[in-house]
Amino acid sequence: MASEDFTAERSATGSAETAQRVMAASDFVVAPGYGVGGVVGTGLSATESLATELSAADVHWMRRAILTAMEADGRASPNPTVGAVIVKDGVLLSAGATEPFGGRHAERCAIEKVTDRAVLRGATLYTTLEPCAHWGKQPPCADLVADCGFARCVVGIRDPNPAVAGVGFARVRAAGTEVVCGVLRNETLAWHLPYLVPRLLARPMISTFALDTPGTNGSRLLFGHSDRWESASAGRDYRARLKHRCDLLVTEPSASSVDTAAFARGAWHGLVWWDMAGRLADMTVTEARELAAQARDLGAPLALVAVPGPDNAAQLDAVVGGGITHVIPQSGLDPAGWLASSIRDGELAAVTGGMPNWVLVDDHPRLAAALAAMDTVDVVHVLETRGGSGEVGNLCARPAETIGDAVRIARIEAADATIGEYYTQGLSSALRGTSW
Incomplete structure (x- = not known):
């Protein structure tokens, strides 16, 4: 050099x-x-x-x-x-x-x-x-x-x-x-x-995207939504950068989730489609088959997490027939608990080849809000509304409940967006408990 x-x-x-x-x-x-x-x-x-x-x-x-x-x-x-x-x-x-x-x-x-x-x-x-x-x-x-x-x-x-x-x-x-x-x-x-979070919390670091929506009662966060992120060039570039760097991406089954550029580096543990909103049932069998083919071309492990039923049976057959592993989430467990245990030593670990360090939940409002409600999100990447307070104290989501105070560790100012990075209370406490 x-x-x-x-x-x-x-x-x-x-x-x-x-x-x-x-x-x-x-x-x-x-x-x-x-x-x-x-x-x-x-x-x-x-x-x-x-x-x-x-x-x-x-x-x-x-x-x-x-x-x-x-x-x-x-x-x-x-x-x-x-x-x-x-x-x-x-x-x-x-x-x-x-x-x-x-x-x-x-x-x-x-x-x-x-x-x-x-x-x-x-x-x-x-x-x-x-x-x-x-x-x-x-x-x-x-x-x-x-x-x-x-x-x-x-x-x-x-x-x-x-x-x-x-x-x-x-x-x-x-x-x-x-x-x-x-x-x-x-x-x-x-x-x-x-690298640090799995060693402090015995599970992968989980982060997700959110939108800051200031109101009369203070800032509230809408978790998982990507539409406004994509409308700003800085937000789009930032989101793509994190998708490129994470180990495992968890999202809903859709053509937009098959991101060839993000997978190009080849170090991914894989992609997980978690169908909590019945997206698969809304597809035709042909669409499901084509989606599986596109995903298979990524060259990375991929799992579909879905509860089988009469509305999605044919689509499930098409996806599984296309080489995608079908994982049925264990009933009775909350999403946060099941995701953490399955990634560590359950069915998802078998697909991804072991526990990843960083799980990024992207464009999945229901799952992101559910994880936030269970205090399982460690880092929140926030697209902040212009003219707002710029401070997110009591982090909330619709439909999630309060996940406690979070601390903004970074504020990224660009021409068309302001992005904040927040450590949640659980992560901040874990970090404070260790000498650096």
């Missing part, structure tokens, strides 16, 4: 007083230009940090590490997609990202690109996540980092995995390398959220 010189850039976050006021609202607010999917391509500057005491150089290179991870496109799932860069005297020596599951980790990729290991002495390693300290499919990265003679190891967040947490740092420090943790903490945490 070509060398890159760094010229210090002035922080554009405003005064320390402003930063402290923003941070007081949430422990997890990210700087402008960042979000759950990494660096948001909206034309905003993403070089600043709310933590004004950080050096501009550390912020710059940690952002470069995040961008390096983003280029790998989540290919490492269920491992975290880590980004790492090596810098010496302000010049980029190498960069690396975690390879597909079973392959090398980011730190090893970056280090092994440097042919003369002696050059690494006195350099700084920037990595988005604490170097691993245990043997898995790869040797421990912490041991390799410790052997390289780095002057500094700058890390975004600590790994909560009990086999790593703090142990990786200790091994690197024992070699005489200075360890700095917390540079772009919130931003790297947001990037690694799909």
Whole structure:
């Protein structure tokens, strides 16, 4: 990789007083230009940090590490997609990202690109996540980092995995390398959220889209609707970006759900059609057969979740005959409970090949509202109405009930839309319960 010189850039976050006021609202607010999917391509500057005491150089290179991870496109799932860069005297020596599951980790990729290991002495390693300290499919990265003679190891967040947490740092420090943790903490945490949530909550991270509809009694959310998202170019691009990055997409059976572009990267666990509203029964047999053929061409596992009955029997036969797996949801379980258990160790896990890290519920108002009512949604991606308050305190949905207070961690301003990202109360509590 070509060398890159760094010229210090002035922080554009405003005064320390402003930063402290923003941070007081949430422990997890990210700087402008960042979000759950990494660096948001909206034309905003993403070089600043709310933590004004950080050096501009550390912020710059940690952002470069995040961008390096983003280029790998989540290919490492269920491992975290880590980004790492090596810098010496302000010049980029190498960069690396975690390879597909079973392959090398980011730190090893970056280090092994440097042919003369002696050059690494006195350099700084920037990595988005604490170097691993245990043997898995790869040797421990912490041991390799410790052997390289780095002057500094700058890390975004600590790994909560009990086999790593703090142990990786200790091994690197024992070699005489200075360890700095917390540079772009919130931003790297947001990037690694799909890896972190399953380890904190023992289930995949679940996120969904919503529309902010301010009224006389405060903001209310309509979950699952995509029509207004598609009417704004920024909303359309943002939605497509998340669909591209998630592990498993859950939606209703429809031709629009067969998104070839979103599946193009080939790292998906699959697509789940959950027919809660009887969409299949509204199709003709020919339409159902054609839909199955289109979905099969995606080349990814696909399951249809539907209760069989006289109204959809012929359509079910057409879909199953087209190579789509039919899964009957267990009666008596709420949607949230069944989805979580089936993805973890039930019929959906058999289809998708294991538990995904990130489940995105898209264009499915009934399911999104039901999950929200059960406090099972972790992140809400909100298209905010222009001229509204811009704050969503008591998150509601029609027909869902209150899911508690949520905290906006990001606000993305574009020419034709404002998008907010919110951590729900359950997720915020889980994150606060862990040292980062």
